[in-house]
Amino acid sequence: xxxxxxxxAWQQKAQAQTxxxxxxxxxxxxxxxxxxxxxxxxxxxxxxxxxxxxLVLAAAELGQADQTxxxxxxxxxxxxHVYSLVHDDMPAMDNDSLRRGKPTCHVRYDEAxxxxxxxxxxxxxxxxxxxxxxxxxxxxxxxxATLAQASGSLGMxxxxxxxxxxxxxxxxxxxxxxxxxxxxxxxxxxxxxLGALACPDLxxxxxxxxxxxxxxxxxxxxxxxxxxxxxxxxxxxxxxAGKDADNDKPTYVKLMGLEPxxxxxxxxxxxxxxxxxxxxxxxxxxxxxxxxxTARKH
Amino acid sequence: xxxxxxxxAWQQKAQAQTxxxxxxxxxxxxxxxxxxxxxxxxxxxxxxxxxxxxLVLAAAELGQADQTxxxxxxxxxxxxHVYSLVHDDMPAMDNDSLRRGKPTCHVRYDEAxxxxxxxxxxxxxxxxxxxxxxxxxxxxxxxxATLAQASGSLGMxxxxxxxxxxxxxxxxxxxxxxxxxxxxxxxxxxxxxLGALACPDLxxxxxxxxxxxxxxxxxxxxxxxxxxxxxxxxxxxxxxAGKDADNDKPTYVKLMGLEPxxxxxxxxxxxxxxxxxxxxxxxxxxxxxxxxxTARKH
Numbered sequence: 001x002x003x004x005x006x007x008x009a010w011q012q013k014a015q016a017q018t019x020x021x022x023x024x025x026x027x028x029x030x031x032x033x034x035x036x037x038x039x040x041x042x043x044x045x046x047x048x049x050x051x052x053x054x055l056v057l058a059a060a061e062l063g064q065a066d067q068t069x070x071x072x073x074x075x076x077x078x079x080x081h082v083y084s085l086v087h088d089d090m091p092a093m094d095n096d097s098l099r100r101g102k103p104t105c106h107v108r109y110d111e112a113x114x115x116x117x118x119x120x121x122x123x124x125x126x127x128x129x130x131x132x133x134x135x136x137x138x139x140x141x142x143x144x145a146t147l148a149q150a151s152g153s154l155g156m157x158x159x160x161x162x163x164x165x166x167x168x169x170x171x172x173x174x175x176x177x178x179x180x181x182x183x184x185x186x187x188x189x190x191x192x193x194l195g196a197l198a199c200p201d202l203x204x205x206x207x208x209x210x211x212x213x214x215x216x217x218x219x220x221x222x223x224x225x226x227x228x229x230x231x232x233x234x235x236x237x238x239x240x241a242g243k244d245a246d247n248d249k250p251t252y253v254k255l256m257g258l259e260p261x262x263x264x265x266x267x268x269x270x271x272x273x274x275x276x277x278x279x280x281x282x283x284x285x286x287x288x289x290x291x292x293x294t295a296r297k298h
Numbered sequence: 299x300x301x302x303x304x305x306x307a308w309q310q311k312a313q314a315q316t317x318x319x320x321x322x323x324x325x326x327x328x329x330x331x332x333x334x335x336x337x338x339x340x341x342x343x344x345x346x347x348x349x350x351x352x353l354v355l356a357a358a359e360l361g362q363a364d365q366t367x368x369x370x371x372x373x374x375x376x377x378x379h380v381y382s383l384v385h386d387d388m389p390a391m392d393n394d395s396l397r398r399g400k401p402t403c404h405v406r407y408d409e410a411x412x413x414x415x416x417x418x419x420x421x422x423x424x425x426x427x428x429x430x431x432x433x434x435x436x437x438x439x440x441x442x443a444t445l446a447q448a449s450g451s452l453g454m455x456x457x458x459x460x461x462x463x464x465x466x467x468x469x470x471x472x473x474x475x476x477x478x479x480x481x482x483x484x485x486x487x488x489x490x491x492l493g494a495l496a497c498p499d500l501x502x503x504x505x506x507x508x509x510x511x512x513x514x515x516x517x518x519x520x521x522x523x524x525x526x527x528x529x530x531x532x533x534x535x536x537x538x539a540g541k542d543a544d545n546d547k548p549t550y551v552k553l554m555g556l557e558p559x560x561x562x563x564x565x566x567x568x569x570x571x572x573x574x575x576x577x578x579x580x581x582x583x584x585x586x587x588x589x590x591x592t593a594r595k596h
Contacts, residue, residue, distance in 0.1 A: 027451055033459035036451050087417060092409035111390035115413070116459050119385060119420065123450035126424045130443035137435035144442055145428035152421035153325055153334050161331035161414050178330075 007288040011054065018053040019045065021071045022078060025128050035109065039117040040124070043105050044082050051221075051289075052077040055191040056198075058285035059210060063199025069133040073143060073194035076125040080151050081187060083121035086114055088160065122151070135200060143197045150190035159183025171250035177219065185218035192217075192286075209275055213286065216272035221293050223265040226251040228296070230258055262294075269294050305586040309352065316351040317343060319369045320376060323426050333407065337415040338422070341403050342380050349519075349587075350375040353489040354496075356583035357508060361497025367431040371441060371492035374423040378449050379485060381419035384412055386458065420449070433498060441495045448488035457481025469548035475517060483516035490515075490584075507573055511584065514570035519591050521563040524549040526594070528556060560592075567592050 022044055029038045053074035060070045089096040089104040090111060097107045106114035129144050149155060159182030166179070192214035196202045230253045252261045272290045276283040320342055327336045351372035358368045387394040387402040388409060395405050404412035427442050447453060457480030464477070490512035494500045528551045550559045570588045574581040 031452075033451065033456050033463060035463060036456060036459040040451065083417075087413055090413065092413055112462055113459075115385055115388065115390055116455050116462075119381075119416070120451040120455040120459075122417065122420055123446055123453075123455060126442060127446035127450055130439055130446055137439050141428055141435050141439050141442070144424060144439070148421055148425035148428055152425055153331065153338065153418040154329075155421075157414050157418040157421060158331050158334060161334040161411075161418075164410055164414075165331060165333060 007285070007292065010285060010288075011292075014054050014057050015050045017057070017071075018050045018074055018078065021053075021075050025072075025075045026124070035113060036116055036120060039105055039109050039113050040121055042102075042108060043086050043099075043117060044079065044121065047100050048078075048082075050078065052081055052187060052191040054289060055188065055214070055286075056195040058289055059192045059195025060198050061285055062196060062206065062210075062279050062282050063202040065195075065199045066134040069135045069140065069143070069198040070195065072128050072131060072133060073147075073191075073198055076129040076147055077187065077191045077194060079121045079125040079128070080147065080156070083118040083125070084151075084156055084160070086118040086121070090114055093160075093164070125151075133198075135198065139197060139200055143194055146190050146193050146197065150186040155182055155186035155190075156184075159186065167249070173252075173255050176250050176252065176255065180219065180222040181215075184222055185215065188218035188221065189214040206279075209278065210286075213272045213275045213290070216268045216275075217290050217293060220265040220268035220272065220290070223252045223261055223268070224294055224296070226253045227258065227262050227265065229253075265294050305583070305590065308583060308586075309590075312352050312355050313348050315355070315369075316348045316372055316376065319351075319373050323370075323373045324422065333411060334414055334418060337403055337407050337411050338419055340400075340406060341384050341397075341415060342377065342419065345398050346376075346380075348376065350379055350485060350489040352587060353486065353512070353584075354493040356587055357490045357493025358496050359583055360494060360504065360508075360577050360580050361500040363493075363497045364432040367433045367438065367441070367496040368493065370426050370429060370431060371489075371496055374427040374445055375485065375489045375492060377419045377423040377426070378445065378454070381416040381423070382454055382458070384416040384419070388412055391458075391462070423449075433496065437495060437498055441492055444488050444491050444495065448484040453480055453484035453488075454482075457484065465547070471550075471553050474548050474550065474553065478517065478520040479513075482520055483513065486516035486519065487512040504577075507576065508584075511570045511573045511588070514566045514573075515588050515591060518563040518566035518570065518588070521550045521559055521566070522592055522594070524551045525556065525560050525563065527551075563592050 023041075026041055026044060027037045029041060031037055056070060056074045056077060085099060086105045088094050089099055090106050096104055098104065102108070104114070105117055109117075125147065126144060129147060130140070133140055135143075151157065153161070159179055162179045163183055166175070171179070189211055192210050193207060196207050196210050229251070252264070255261075256264060269290045273287050276287055279286075321339075324339055324342060325335045327339060329335055354368060354372045354375060383397060384403045386392050387397055388404050394402055396402065400406070402412070403415055407415070423445065424442060427445060428438070431438055433441075449455065451459070457477055460477045461481055464473070469477070487509055490508050491505060494505050494508050527549070550562070553559075554562060567588045571585050574585055577584075
């Protein structure tokens, strides 16, 4: 089996595992308040790339992982990601009506339900992460702290606030990298850190090295998003300016040009992969996920 | 000094301590994203009864408390309370424009900022609660779990969802108690539990007894709220039907009548206080807070 097929099989298995874990850790729909639980499941289950849970799982391959802690971390990081999408889609923010091919939460239900669904998903992430595992309690507490720091005003929520504050304003590359570093980068770094923290045999040096990998990966992910947006628009609309550029939204393609942006992402991935060298074979899935980021077509 | 004066002095000191702790644990306004941090401080600082932090502090008097853990718990429980108010005040929910005599967050800033302010305050609560203290890590992890379970879809957020789902519908006393038990009761119980958990010398029996106290106190608090609402309207508007009754919102006064509701609250407080007997003198502030709930005028 080729390396690409090998990754694809692993990805599918890991995505199925993510779905099962989320399904198991969310309150069932028949429990009061039913509409809230139905909405929480509606936005969380049934798809998505599951990049963050896959990063948790791939990082947990590096050591002697506690499997319960790994599954809790996979669910928690995805719940935080999904809660941010639900709130981001609301009329006060991006006002999007479709997500993963389905009506967004406030369209399918209503704004009040979308607000509470996001709120309750965030809480559930911390609830799940504080449940009993086989890890030493101090290690597990560090996982809670890691997720909280990545998600708050100095992490993901802060990145969204910076994004909002800069709509229609010019932004240079440093500003763009700071914004994305918080908005999407912080949670990607947390996913890798959580997978490593679930392995009590990994030390601070390992964690630091992995954080270097995750920083570069998160940045490459965003650059490639801009490249793909631009290419998709070029293909479907017959013009080179992407949707984001039309919206006066700064993008890497706009700042650097299409080909330099793609090369930048490829360089970042190569640097990220280089940092994994000391982990040898065990870093196979982390390596493959990094290469997948620049190879993906959507 | 009379007992009442004694409580008043303690309350003022405890409220001042809450303010200081919150001020210290929230990111300063000059840190990016400035508007988000300014809004987080705007909604959190400068007032409120601080009932939940005071309950943490009063419960922590029962044992050998770790003071850092107590302060983190005071801040965390208030941040959860304030985040719920910010989201509850938004147009999609109660659409309130005033809170504690100031414009609500979405009025003073905008809806997107109010959404992110609530989100980031919730995250900060779990961030703060996972920071280093002198407690055993397992005990601290239990504090995180306690706050998360009290705040989510089976706690506070769930109570709000039940409230939303029942606007304009008749509700019997059992339904009303279930709704309030989640919407406000769960966080009041968590506050008392967090104060006790910050004392490593308190055991499961103590925690259970205190939870009985907190359940009754939370219920009495809500009944008295309804009584005061009704009396305020009677005094200012010259009619006996309260604001909530006009809104077709079920209240204890509407279900039971004014005087029976008041007596019900007084009975609950007496029962709550009786549960504190084994703690003796050390439960003085918990006892006083319970009596304050039925004695308060606003």
